[in-house]
Each structure stands twice: as C-alpha cells, then as structure tokens.
Amino acid sequence: MLAGMISLFAGGCSDFDASFSISDKTRSLAPEAQNGIGDAAPGVIPLTEQKFGTPQSLNAWLKLPVNWGGTSVAVVSVSAESSSVVVEPAAEDASLPDQVASLLTADGKLVAVESWNAETGEAVLAASDVEFAAGQTCTLDAGSVLQSGRVSYMRHCSHCHGTAGDGNGPTAQYLNPRPRDYRHGVFKFTSTNDLSRASRDDLTRILRYGIPGTYMPSFLLMEDEEMHAIIEYVRFLAMRGEFERKLVVELSADYSSDAMTSRIEGGETRDEIIAELTEFLTQDMADSVELAGDDLKEIWEGADSDEAKVVPEVPRVPDSPESRRLGRELYLSKTLNCADCHGIDGAGNGPQTMAFEKNPITNELYEEAGLHDVWDNLNQPRNLQSGIFRGGRRPIDIFCRIYSGIKGSRMPSFKNTPHEDIWHIVNYVLSVPFESEPGASGELASTAEAGAAEAGD
Ligand code: HEC
Ligand code: HEC
Structure with missing residues (x-):
C-alpha cells in the first residue's frame, strides 16, 4: 500500500x-x-x-x-493489540452506516473490517500492523x-x-x-x-x-x-x-x-x-x-x-430594439468580428468555415474545410438562427459563452469586452431566431414571444 x-x-x-x-x-x-x-x-x-x-x-x-x-469517524477506544476499535461519527449530525467493509487511517492505511456492529460502532479488524489510538480520525468505507x-x-x-x-x-x-x-x-x-x-x-x-x-x-x-x-x-x-x-x-x-x-x-x-x-x-x-x-x-x-x-460587473441590460441594434453593431464590428465565423446573418457560415486548416500535429491540411476543435473534430460555428443553445438559453448562459468562449472549441473568449457591451450582444443573439430580416432593425419583433408565434405558423 x-x-x-x-x-x-x-x-x-x-x-x-x-x-x-x-x-x-x-x-x-x-x-x-x-x-x-x-x-x-x-x-x-x-x-x-x-x-x-x-x-x-x-x-x-x-x-x-x-x-x-465514506464516513468520517473518530476512534473512541481500542482493544488490546488493536484487534477491534469503537468509533463514533466525526460530524455531530452524521450517523454510522449499516455495513462497513474497510477502515482507512488518516495517513492512508487501509484495514479490512471483519465484522461491524452499527449499534455500538465496534469494528473487528483483520490482522494488520496498523496501531490505533483513541482520538484519531479514520474513514469508514473510503x-x-x-x-x-x-x-x-x-x-x-x-x-x-x-x-x-x-x-x-x-x-x-x-x-x-x-x-x-x-x-x-x-x-x-x-x-x-x-x-x-x-x-x-x-x-x-x-x-x-x-x-x-x-x-x-x-x-x-x-x-x-x-x-x-x-x-x-x-x-x-x-x-x-x-x-x-x-x-x-x-x-x-x-x-x-x-x-x-x-x-x-x-x-x-x-x-x-x-x-x-x-x-x-x-x-x-x-x-x-x-x-x-x-x-x-x-x-x-x-x-x-x-x-x-463569471460574475457580470453590471446587471443585464434590459432587452430593447436599441440594445439589439448596438449588439448587432458589435457583432459585425472589426474588433469582435463574430460574423467572420457565424456569418453576417448568424447562419453559421462565415468566411472562416470555408478555409482549409492545417492539423497542428501532423501539419497536413484537413480533408474538409472549416474549423477544428482540440479533439480534432470539425467544429462548426453555431447557426444562431436555430435558437438552440447547447450551453443553456438563459441570458447569463449566453453571457458566459461570450465572456469565456466555449472551451476546447473555436469559439473564442471575449473577456476584454466591456460587460455592458456583452449584454447588448446577448440581447442581439437571443433575438436572431426571431428576426424576419436579420439586421433590419426597424422590423425587429418587439418580443421574443411574438417572434415565436410567427415562427410557429
Ligand atoms: C473563430 C470563430 C468564432 C468566432 C469569432 C465567434 N464564434 Fe461563436 N462559436 C464558434 C464555434 C465553433 C461555436 C460552436 C462551439 C461548440 O459548441 O463546439 C460557437 C458557438 C457560439 C454560440 C452558441 C452557444 C451555445 O450555447 O450553443 C454563440 C451564442 C456564439 N458562438 C456567439 C458568438 C458571438 C456573439 C461572437 C462574437 C462576439 C462569436 N460567437 C464569435 C466560433 C466562433
Ligand atoms: C447517447 C450518447 C450519450 C450518453 C448516453 C451520454 N452522453 Fe454525455 N455527451 C454526449 C455527447 C454527444 C456530448 C457532446 C456534446 C457537445 O459537444 O456539444 C456529451 C457531452 C457530455 C459532457 C460535456 C459537457 C461540456 O460542457 O463539455 C459531459 C460532462 C457528459 N456528456 C457527461 C455524461 C454523463 C455523466 C453521462 C451518463 C450519466 C452521459 N454524458 C451520457 C453523448 C452522450
């Protein structure tokens, strides 16, 4: 051991x-x-x-x-030659298990328990050279x-x-x-x-x-x-x-x-x-x-x-046509350039999806065009029009996706973007599935529900 x-x-x-x-x-x-x-x-x-x-x-x-x-216990008493010990739960509100097969000492020695009495807390131990002392802590069935x-x-x-x-x-x-x-x-x-x-x-x-x-x-x-x-x-x-x-x-x-x-x-x-x-x-x-x-x-x-x-520094910016418009501007901006991957209308077909990449390990071009993740699989930018968010659709979920990126994937972290701006982008992203004309801000559906009703017919 x-x-x-x-x-x-x-x-x-x-x-x-x-x-x-x-x-x-x-x-x-x-x-x-x-x-x-x-x-x-x-x-x-x-x-x-x-x-x-x-x-x-x-x-x-x-x-x-x-x-x-396992259950953390303290040794109450030890029989001669440590052939059995009586234990009690270490935490006040804890109870002893019905069955116990082993006992682990704090310094990592494991001793088999031959018989166990859940009423009295007495464990008869298999022969070992481990010595026990009252007061020491152990774990039952670690x-x-x-x-x-x-x-x-x-x-x-x-x-x-x-x-x-x-x-x-x-x-x-x-x-x-x-x-x-x-x-x-x-x-x-x-x-x-x-x-x-x-x-x-x-x-x-x-x-x-x-x-x-x-x-x-x-x-x-x-x-x-x-x-x-x-x-x-x-x-x-x-x-x-x-x-x-x-x-x-x-x-x-x-x-x-x-x-x-x-x-x-x-x-x-x-x-x-x-x-x-x-x-x-x-x-x-x-x-x-x-x-x-x-x-x-x-x-x-x-x-x-x-x-x-991740804790946003400012509370969520309320959703509004103005906030969505700002969000879309940021989405298309040269600095953030979400469109480079997700496409200008969010369909997940930006220019980066058409380029051929090199496998970083073999240095050879992949057979298929598009981005690849750390597992070496093709990694398509999400089609934001679908309204399916794998990491959850609460605004805070989308905030985390943008702030931290999607780890292992090609969705980058935008942690240097002001949090208020991230919220504008969140509002825009959540509105994409409901836009009849992407980016036609004058015609934005006023609420997600109205948009959903439209999409339903
Ligand atoms: C370099 C390419 C790239 C850029 C730039 C990029 N993304 Fe992504 N994005 C991806 C990829 C790839 C995925 C899919 C990741 C996965 O699930 O494996 C993704 C997924 C997403 C998702 C889906 C989250 C979910 O829960 O399903 C959202 C939302 C998103 N991106 C928003 C954005 C926004 C907003 C920007 C700009 C601020 C942006 N992306 C910039 C590549 C990119
Ligand atoms: C039918 C197949 C299937 C079964 C069964 C399944 N998974 Fe998964 N799981 C997946 C796929 C596919 C993904 C990757 C999704 C993606 O990349 O977006 C995944 C992803 C995950 C992730 C990664 C989440 C993240 O944020 O990256 C975890 C954790 C996980 N599964 C745990 C489990 C556990 C635990 C169970 C059993 C209780 C389980 N899965 C059963 C198919 C399965």
Missing part, C-alpha cells in the same frame, strides 16, 4: 473493459517510455495505473480533490462514492463516453458532435472563466438538462445522490486522462519514437538513450508524478472557487 493511496476493489463484472484505454499521445512515445524499464523505472502506463487503477480495481489517490466518499459512481457511469454513460471517458464508447462513432472525451479535462459549457475547469455545478447542470441539439441526454429524473457520485467519477476520469498527458509531456521531447529516431540519426546509440531514460524514470519521475498531482489538485479545486465564477 502506497501512502496516500487506497485500492477500491470492484469485483468481477463481465461487462467491463479490463483496462482504461491508453491515449494516442502515450502511444507516440518509445515503448520503453510507455511501459518503463523494469519495476524500478516505471513508464507512463504503469505510473498511471499505480495512481488510478483499472476499471475493475480503482485506486483513490487521496491527494486529488475527488469526493471519494471510496464508496467513487465506486457507486463507477457502477452508474458504466450503466448510463460508458456506451457513449467509453470506459476510460475517451469519448469512444460503442455508440460514439455514429454521433455528431462526438461524445466528450474527458481526458483533456476540457468541458465546453461552464460558468467559470476561460482559464478554469468546469465546476461541479456546471457538470450537474449538464447532466440535469443534457445538451440540446446533441445526443447528450438529460438525466432529469436521476436521484441527487447517484448524480453526485457519477460527477465525482467523471472528474476522476478527467484527472486520470490529464495525468497521463502530463507525464507524456515530460517525456515526449526526448523519448517519443520520432525523437529517438532523430537522436539515433544524430549519432547517439539506442543503448545510450535507454540508459539515460532509465536514469530519468528512476530518479526524476517520482517528482514529476507528485507535481502533476499537486497541479491537478489546484486546478480542480480552483474550478469550484468563487474566483473562477
């Missing part, structure tokens, strides 16, 4: 993939960097498995800001939330999002847009600023309401408890993917298959390079692993902080 880690055994379930898929980035490394060189010099794949486990046997890296679950999140995720989400959250479940190939690949840690529709990850509230809203206009369904009827557990599991999968990518970044400059080939062409021998890699993996990699963990802790905790949340 590594300090600060616990293993959560899932038991045999035949519908699970045996392992989490390995990213293409990892596959671009030399095999020795992927797999390591012996136990003392583990590479990206064994290190990721050490920290996160496999779908059947997850590991909880306690440093990470995941709500792993990891229970993650475990149940995983079970629900496999039932409701994995056929689209894949076992590893790589967006590549069996149904995925038929869908456009593709299910999100969580492994970048990038989520599109957030209430956070352009540099922050998604908050738990953002993920909850996505699950409750789905993403209109895509195959992402709404789980409105799901119980809160199940939803919370799934969200922790999605965050866990995102952190796992990001961790793997971070390790690849450490190694790719010197030890990708391509880098090795050119080093060998440059006169080094393969043996020399492998000796250097062995030294790096043995001596430096452990620090990189901890730093990657610290980094993930900071950014994912940050996403739930007040500082990350």
Whole structure:
C-alpha cells in the first residue's frame, strides 16, 4: 500500500473493459517510455495505473480533490493489540452506516473490517500492523462514492463516453458532435472563466438538462445522490486522462519514437538513450508524478472557487430594439468580428468555415474545410438562427459563452469586452431566431414571444 493511496476493489463484472484505454499521445512515445524499464523505472502506463487503477480495481489517490466518499469517524477506544476499535461519527449530525467493509487511517492505511456492529460502532479488524489510538480520525468505507459512481457511469454513460471517458464508447462513432472525451479535462459549457475547469455545478447542470441539439441526454429524473457520485467519477476520469498527458509531456521531447529516431540519426546509440531514460524514470519521475498531482489538485479545486465564477460587473441590460441594434453593431464590428465565423446573418457560415486548416500535429491540411476543435473534430460555428443553445438559453448562459468562449472549441473568449457591451450582444443573439430580416432593425419583433408565434405558423 502506497501512502496516500487506497485500492477500491470492484469485483468481477463481465461487462467491463479490463483496462482504461491508453491515449494516442502515450502511444507516440518509445515503448520503453510507455511501459518503463523494469519495476524500478516505471513508464507512463504503469505510473498511471499505480495512481488510478483499472476499471475493475480503482485506486483513490487521496491527494486529488475527488469526493471519494465514506464516513468520517473518530476512534473512541481500542482493544488490546488493536484487534477491534469503537468509533463514533466525526460530524455531530452524521450517523454510522449499516455495513462497513474497510477502515482507512488518516495517513492512508487501509484495514479490512471483519465484522461491524452499527449499534455500538465496534469494528473487528483483520490482522494488520496498523496501531490505533483513541482520538484519531479514520474513514469508514473510503471510496464508496467513487465506486457507486463507477457502477452508474458504466450503466448510463460508458456506451457513449467509453470506459476510460475517451469519448469512444460503442455508440460514439455514429454521433455528431462526438461524445466528450474527458481526458483533456476540457468541458465546453461552464460558468467559470476561460482559464478554469468546469465546476461541479456546471457538470450537474449538464447532466440535469443534457445538451440540446446533441445526443447528450438529460438525466432529469436521476436521484441527487447517484448524480453526485457519477460527477465525482467523471472528474476522476478527467484527472486520470490529464495525468497521463502530463507525464507524456515530460517525456515526449526526448523519448517519443520520432525523437529517438532523430537522436539515433544524430549519432547517439539506442543503448545510450535507454540508459539515460532509465536514469530519468528512476530518479526524476517520482517528482514529476507528485507535481502533476499537486497541479491537478489546484486546478480542480480552483474550478469550484468563487474566483473562477463569471460574475457580470453590471446587471443585464434590459432587452430593447436599441440594445439589439448596438449588439448587432458589435457583432459585425472589426474588433469582435463574430460574423467572420457565424456569418453576417448568424447562419453559421462565415468566411472562416470555408478555409482549409492545417492539423497542428501532423501539419497536413484537413480533408474538409472549416474549423477544428482540440479533439480534432470539425467544429462548426453555431447557426444562431436555430435558437438552440447547447450551453443553456438563459441570458447569463449566453453571457458566459461570450465572456469565456466555449472551451476546447473555436469559439473564442471575449473577456476584454466591456460587460455592458456583452449584454447588448446577448440581447442581439437571443433575438436572431426571431428576426424576419436579420439586421433590419426597424422590423425587429418587439418580443421574443411574438417572434415565436410567427415562427410557429
Ligand atoms: C447517447 C450518447 C450519450 C450518453 C448516453 C451520454 N452522453 Fe454525455 N455527451 C454526449 C455527447 C454527444 C456530448 C457532446 C456534446 C457537445 O459537444 O456539444 C456529451 C457531452 C457530455 C459532457 C460535456 C459537457 C461540456 O460542457 O463539455 C459531459 C460532462 C457528459 N456528456 C457527461 C455524461 C454523463 C455523466 C453521462 C451518463 C450519466 C452521459 N454524458 C451520457 C453523448 C452522450
Ligand atoms: C473563430 C470563430 C468564432 C468566432 C469569432 C465567434 N464564434 Fe461563436 N462559436 C464558434 C464555434 C465553433 C461555436 C460552436 C462551439 C461548440 O459548441 O463546439 C460557437 C458557438 C457560439 C454560440 C452558441 C452557444 C451555445 O450555447 O450553443 C454563440 C451564442 C456564439 N458562438 C456567439 C458568438 C458571438 C456573439 C461572437 C462574437 C462576439 C462569436 N460567437 C464569435 C466560433 C466562433
């Protein structure tokens, strides 16, 4: 047992993939960097498995800001030789669970519980060399939330999002847009600023309401408890993917298959390079692993902080023909140039959709014209006439989309635009579906409802 880690055994379930898929980035490394060189010099794949486990046997890296679950308790008394302990809930209003299988100490040691009395709080412990003392805090059944999140995720989400959250479940190939690949840690529709990850509230809203206009369904009827557990599991999968990518970044400059080939062409021998890699993996990699963990802790905790949340400096500017006109002017302006992507009438067909782009990794032109997102998929600017807003249609949702951009997509952030101006643009954008003649300000429908009635006949 590594300090600060616990293993959560899932038991045999035949519908699970045996392992989490390995990213293409990892596959671009030399095999020795992927797999390591012996136990003392583990590479990206064994290190990721050490920290996160496999779908059947997850590991909880306690440093990470995941709500792993379990009941926090304080030890009241300890029997001779620590063969049993009596515990009470650490929080005043909490109660003890009916069943308990394990107990985790504050310094990360996991002890199996052989029998449990929910009335008295007495846990008979399996033999171990862990010593207990009255007053110390422990967690009963640590990891229970993650475990149940995983079970629900496999039932409701994995056929689209894949076992590893790589967006590549069996149904995925038929869908456009593709299910999100969580492994970048990038989520599109957030209430956070352009540099922050998604908050738990953002993920909850996505699950409750789905993403209109895509195959992402709404789980409105799901119980809160199940939803919370799934969200922790999605965050866990995102952190796992990001961790793997971070390790690849450490190694790719010197030890990708391509880098090795050119080093060998440059006169080094393969043996020399492998000796250097062995030294790096043995001596430096452990620090990189901890730093990657610290980094993930900071950014994912940050996403739930007040500082990350987008808060308009001025209240919404009331909708009016004048505000919409100002909004349209800004939309067409040279500085913001929304029309370059969305088109002058908002149909999603601006000049940028007709240009051929280069794939930033292979440096080759994409086969199809148009913008591409960080997942390498074609990324069409939204047709604003459709009135379908994937991230929600409340004015504040549209404000966030413009202020922070849509992360991972080609919709940029306009965070330097005065907030009052953003509100004018929001008013304009919300009016586009109802305009008979886009931009003919004299003929703007006076209310959205009137426009909707018109569109209905
Ligand atoms: C039928 C396929 C399907 C199922 C089932 C499904 N999703 Fe999705 N999901 C999608 C698609 C497609 C997208 C991408 C939409 C887009 O890019 O606009 C998506 C996007 C997401 C996002 C990204 C939101 C963002 O802001 O970027 C999250 C989170 C998510 N799904 C979670 C889940 C969870 C959790 C479940 C199970 C409870 C689930 N999905 C089930 C298809 C699915
Ligand atoms: C460089 C191209 C580009 C520019 C410039 C651009 N957008 Fe976008 N926009 C996109 C793309 C691409 C999407 C679709 C992103 C996705 O869902 O993956 C999008 C989506 C949107 C959406 C849909 C949000 C939702 O919830 O569905 C709105 C609204 C929007 N853009 C408004 C604007 C406004 C207003 C401006 C100018 C202030 C602007 N865009 C500038 C590319 C652009």
